[in-house]
Amino acid sequence: xxxxxxxxxxxxxxxxxxxxxxxxxxxxxxxxxxxxxxxxxxxxxxxxxxxxxxxxxxxxxxxxxxxxxxxxxxxxxxxxxxxxxxxxxxxxxxxxxxxxxxxxxxxxxxxxxxxxxxxxxxxxxxxxxxxxxxxxxxxxxxxxxxxxxxxxxxxxxxxxxxxxxxxxxxxxxxxxxxxxxxxxxxxxxxxxxxxxxxxxxxxxxxxxxxxxxxxxxxxxxxxxxxxxxxxxxxxxxxxxxxxxxxxxxxxxxxxxxxxxxxx
Amino acid sequence: xxxxxxxxxxxxxxxxxxxxxxxxxxxxxxxxxxxxxxxxxxxxxxxxxxxxxxxxxxxxxxxxxxxxxxxxxxxxxxxxxxxxxxxxxxxxxxxxxxxxxxxxxxxxxxxxxxxxxxxxxxxxxxxxxxxxxxxxxxxxxxxxxxxxxxxxxxxxxxxxxxxxxxxxxxxxxxxxxxxxxxxxxxxxxxxxxxxxxxxxxxxxxxxxxxxxxxxxxxxxxxxxxxxxxxxxxxxxxxxxxxxxxxxxxxxxxxxxxxxxxxxxxxxxxxxxxxxxxxxxxxxxxxxxxxxxxxxxxxxxxxxxxxxxxxxxxxxxxxxxxxxxxxxxxxxxxxxxxxxxxxxxxxxxxxxxxxxxxxxxxxxxxxxxxxxxxxxxxxxxxxxxxxxxxxxxxxxxxxxxxxxxxxxxxxxxxxxxxxxxxxxxxxxxxxxxxxxxxx
Numbered sequence: 001x002x003x004x005x006x007x008x009x010x011x012x013x014x015x016x017x018x019x020x021x022x023x024x025x026x027x028x029x030x031x032x033x034x035x036x037x038x039x040x041x042x043x044x045x046x047x048x049x050x051x052x053x054x055x056x057x058x059x060x061x062x063x064x065x066x067x068x069x070x071x072x073x074x075x076x077x078x079x080x081x082x083x084x085x086x087x088x089x090x091x092x093x094x095x096x097x098x099x100x101x102x103x104x105x106x107x108x109x110x111x112x113x114x115x116x117x118x119x120x121x122x123x124x125x126x127x128x129x130x131x132x133x134x135x136x137x138x139x140x141x142x143x144x145x146x147x148x149x150x151x152x153x154x155x156x157x158x159x160x161x162x163x164x165x166x167x168x169x170x171x172x173x174x175x176x177x178x179x180x181x182x183x184x185x186x187x188x189x190x191x192x193x194x195x196x197x198x199x200x201x202x203x204x205x206x207x208x209x210x211x212x213x214x215x216x217x218x219x220x221x222x223x224x225x226x227x228x229x230x231x232x233x234x235x236x237x238x239x240x241x242x243x244x245x246x247x248x249x250x251x252x253x254x255x256x257x258x259x260x261x262x263x
Numbered sequence: 264x265x266x267x268x269x270x271x272x273x274x275x276x277x278x279x280x281x282x283x284x285x286x287x288x289x290x291x292x293x294x295x296x297x298x299x300x301x302x303x304x305x306x307x308x309x310x311x312x313x314x315x316x317x318x319x320x321x322x323x324x325x326x327x328x329x330x331x332x333x334x335x336x337x338x339x340x341x342x343x344x345x346x347x348x349x350x351x352x353x354x355x356x357x358x359x360x361x362x363x364x365x366x367x368x369x370x371x372x373x374x375x376x377x378x379x380x381x382x383x384x385x386x387x388x389x390x391x392x393x394x395x396x397x398x399x400x401x402x403x404x405x406x407x408x409x410x411x412x413x414x415x416x417x418x419x420x421x422x423x424x425x426x427x428x429x430x431x432x433x434x435x436x437x438x439x440x441x442x443x444x445x446x447x448x449x450x451x452x453x454x455x456x457x458x459x460x461x462x463x464x465x466x467x468x469x470x471x472x473x474x475x476x477x478x479x480x481x482x483x484x485x486x487x488x489x490x491x492x493x494x495x496x497x498x499x500x501x502x503x504x505x506x507x508x509x510x511x512x513x514x515x516x517x518x519x520x521x522x523x524x525x526x527x528x529x530x531x532x533x534x535x536x537x538x539x540x541x542x543x544x545x546x547x548x549x550x551x552x553x554x555x556x557x558x559x560x561x562x563x564x565x566x567x568x569x570x571x572x573x574x575x576x577x578x579x580x581x582x583x584x585x586x587x588x589x590x591x592x593x594x595x596x597x598x599x600x601x602x603x604x605x606x607x608x609x610x611x612x613x614x615x616x617x618x619x620x621x622x623x624x625x626x627x628x629x630x631x632x633x634x635x636x637x638x639x640x641x642x643x644x645x646x647x648x649x650x651x652x653x654x655x656x657x658x659x660x661x662x663x664x665x666x667x668x669x670x671x672x673x674x675x676x677x678x679x680x681x682x683x684x685x686x687x688x689x690x691x692x693x694x695x696x697x698x699x700x701x
Contacts, residue, residue, distance in 0.1 A: 071599055090607070098605030108600035112618050112696075121614060122604035174604065 015204055017048045017225060021080075022178055022209045023068060028077030030060075030067060037063050038074070039233045045178075045211065050204045052220040052241075053213045055230035056256060061213045064230070065180045068211070069100045082177055098126050101171030105183040107163040109155035115142065115166050116151040119173045127174065134173070141169040145199050161192025165199050172203075179203065181212040217261060221245060229253045330355030331669075333362055337662035360666050361673050364657055368673070371493020371648050377421075377485060381496055384418035387411055388503070396688065412507075417484075419492070419500070424482040425473045433461040433469070450609075489567040493648030495677060501567070501649075502636040502681075505574040509635070510628070512575065513582025514621075518612065520587055531583070538580035544641050546573045551645035570642055578635040585627035589620035622696050629689035633682045640678075650674045 023045040030038040037060045045051060053061045066072040067079060070086055070093045079086045081096045109118050119138035123129040129137070142148045145165035147158075155163055164184055171179060181200065185193040197219050204210060204223045214220070220227050220241055227244040229237040229252075237244070237253045245261075248254045287293055300310045330348065332355055335341035341357035348355075361368065370378060391411025394404035413427035437457040445453025477483065492500065519531030538546070550569040593616060601611035621628070643652040654670040657663050 069603055071602060094605050094607055097603055100603075102603040104596055104600065104603075106594070106596050108594075108596035110597065110600070110615055110619075112622065122606065125610050125614065126605045170604070 015048065015050065015223075015225065016207060017046050020047045021045070022047045022049070022082065023211075024078070024080040025068075026078045028067065028074050028079060030063065030072065030074045030076075037233050038067070041077070041235060043228070043235065045209065047177075047209050048207050049226060050210045050224045051212065051226045051228060052224040053211065053228045053230060054215060054217070054220065054256075054260075055236075059230040060233040061230045062182050065102075065182060065211055065213055068178075068180060069097050069102055071102075094126075098122070098174055099176055100178045100180060101168075101174060101176035102180045103164065103167050103171060103182065103184045105186050107155070107160070107167045107187075109163055109167055109170070111155050114152050114154055115147070115158070118155065118166060119170045122170070122174050137175075138169070138173050141172045142166070144172070144202070145169045146195075159192060160188045161195045164188065164192075164196045168196075168199055168203070178209045178211070181210065181214065183213050183215070185214065185216060215260060217245070229256065231256070326354065327356050331358045332356070333359050335359040336363065338664065338666050339662075356669050356672075357666060358669050358673075360657065360663050360669050364653075364663075367657070368494045368650060368653055368670075370496050371653065372491045373487060373493075373496065374485070374491065377487065380418045380421070380484075380487075384415045385499075387414050387418065391415075419487070419496075420489070421484045421486045423473055423477040424484075425476045426469070429469045429472055429476075430465065433464045436464055437461040489565050492567070494650055494653055497567075497642070497647060497649050498636075498639045499681075501571055501574055501639045501642065504571045505578050505635050505639075506632045508571075508575040509578035509582050509631075512579035514586055514617065516579060516583035517586035517590060520583065521590060535580045535583050538576055539584070543574075543577050543638055544644060546577055547641055547645050549573070566645070567647070570645070570647065574635060574639065577638075578631055581631045581634075582628060585624050585631060586620060588627065589622075589624035590616065592623050593619055622693075625689055625693055625696075629685055633685055636681060636685070637678060650677070 021044055023043070025041050025043040028038060028041040029036070041064060053064065055061050063072055067074050067086075068081060074086075082099060084092050084096055086093065086096060109115075110121070113121065116135065116138055119142065120131070120134040123134040123137060124131060139148055139151065142151055145168055147162055147165060147169075150158060150162060150166070155166065158166065168179075168184075184200070185196050188196060193216070197216060200210070200212070200219070201223055212219075212224075222241075224241050226238055227241050228235055229244070229248075229250075231252050237248065237250050239249075244253075245257065248257055284290075288297060301307050330345065330350060332341045332344045335344055335357065336359075338357060338360070341359055345351070345355050366375065366378070370381060373381065388411060391408040391414075394400040394402075394408055410431070413431045417424060417427045437460060440460045441453045441457035443453075444456040516531050516535055519527045520535065522528050522531070547570060550573040551566060554564065554569055597615060597619065598611070601615040606614065640649055640651045642649050643655070646652075648656065651674065654667075654674070657670065658666060
């Protein structure tokens with residue numbers, strides 16, 4: 001595994017963290033049946049933060065970010081996104097979802113729609129944007145992820161890396177305040193990982209609030225302002241990336257880092 | 264050329280070999296015959312045997328068709344024509360029964376002077392269905408498709424134009440109620456109003472309004488009773504109504520079965536399992552006999568309408584299971600991606616899930632439709648005069664007593680044409696969607 005996500009200069013000075021709270025998770029617990037997946041999660045995310053969540057598989061990291069846009073329901077505690085608490089109120093959930101973008105491991109583009117239609121669908125039907133404007137916005141973001149020429153193709157005709165970049169563009173078309181990434185590069189070939197990470201770095205430099213579940217430690221080191229390590233449904237350690245990698249505190253973190261960086 | 268060879272013998276090509284045709288055994292028909300019919304001794308044996316069987320069948324059938332009589336007024340007359348040609352009574356087919364009774368086989372006992380009405384109705388149906396089946400047509404044509412069922416109804420059954428117009432108005436009231444009330448009081452109340460208001464309108468307002476309006480401006484054409492409708496017209500009316508109505512109902516049931524709401528799930532499952540678990544013929548008897556006990560005395564509830572409802576319910580249970588298969592085949596990520604973009608349930612189903620699930624389900628859906636269409640012949644058992652029922656009626660006359668094959672071959676051929684067209688359409692649609700999505 002490479003230690004450096006990109007060879008280009010990253011200007012961290014542009015990535016400002018404000019003191020405005022974007023996400024507030026307090027005493028959150030979640031069970032799958034009798035299995036206690038998330039235990040006493042407390043996490044405050046400020047606007048402009050880039051948080052990388054890592055940990056062994058089954059540690060609950062994906063479940064954690066899926067709780068933030070209610071793809072999973074939590075059973076105890078509180079999650080407040082952009083000042084709105086996630087409850088059973090469907091209106092709140094739909095509103096939060098339209099303001100929180102999400103990218104999945106397997107992209108989940110809609111195969112029956114063209115790239116452009118994938119990008120304009122939510123603005124058209126959720127935001128009620130006029131068609132022309134939605135298409136302009138979509139083309140803008142497709143240019144940003146560097147595939148405007150693919151706009152009229154179907155997802156099945158694109159490579160994995162291109163599909164993931166379309167998925168990012170699709171989320172951006174809703175102009176989200178927060179972006180969640182659920183292992184966005186795990187299903188990709190090495191050379192495609194880079195193109196997706198480049199896109200994410202660009203996003204970070206523009207000040208997007210990001211929570212990213214990933215095993216790309218190079219990305220964490222260069223882009224994140226905070227790394228969270230999870231194990232057995234709990235946050236075991238969190239720190240600034242330099243400290244986290246050079247001076248891990250818990251034994252569990254040390255073991256994990258030695259395994260993931262060892263080869 | 265290997266290295267060793269090149270070192271030991273010197274060779275320089277001075278002339279290039281021109282392209283030549285392959286040997287005759289490797290091209291065209293000869294190659295095909297060799298590969299497919301005579302590739303080994305077993306294959307040769309099977310080919311010869313098959314040819315013999317095909318010959319035997321054709322040798323018996325072809326003269327029967329070739330010698331068929333198309334103009335005779337009765338079976339006896341037909342046999343006479345055959346014996347004049349020196350053939351036995353079974354030496355040729357008597358297709359004259361079809362030319363003689365053509366109108367009856369197609370229209371049943373529909374008044375002959377009004378035959379133009381069902382024919383026109385069929386044309387209206389074809390014009391209405393075309394924009395739905397083929398995408399090349401302008402989208403505005405779909406408005407015509409929505410009006411077509413009411414026009415077709417009016418043409419076939421006749422009566423006052425106000426009946427179909429006001430029935431259609433009921434749908435308009437439902438749509439308007441949904442738009443107005445869901446904006447004011449939420450989707451659930453809106454849907455409820457959209458269901459209730461039209462039903463109340465149809466139950467209590469339509470018939471006084473129809474008679475009121477008819478007394479002002481009659482706009483009436485001759486009424487035809489359902490009893491007079493028979494033959495292929497009957498089969499088509501029941502089959503097509505069942506097909507068109509069972510698809511939306513089946514989709515709703517499939518979605519209901521997947522729902523997270525306990526009562527909706529259980530009701531859907533119970534409906535599907537009960538309808539599917541009982542033979543159609545039992546449901547048809549229920550429609551024709553039992554419903555009379557449950558309905559208030561004096562209600563005039565058309566038998567054909569009851570049959571259409573039963574056939575629709577029966578087919579929708581099958582459609583529901585086919586569509587459920589399509590829904591289950593979609594990766595969970597599609598649901599999640601739709602949710603994550605903030606699409607609500609109705610929109611994610613309509614825009615993301617159903618287009619993909621239905622595409623997967625096309626072969627199964629068309630298969631169910633073909634089954635439904637052929638099952639319309641079962642209505643003979645409850646006394647409706649579908650084509651099979653008419654063969655009994657035709658045989659009951661002195662002229663055609665004892666004729667079987669010719670009628671059944673004709674009916675089989677007609678059903679085959681309709682079912683085969685549906686099958687071809689399914690393949691066309693699959694190929695088209697395949698092309699578009701790849």
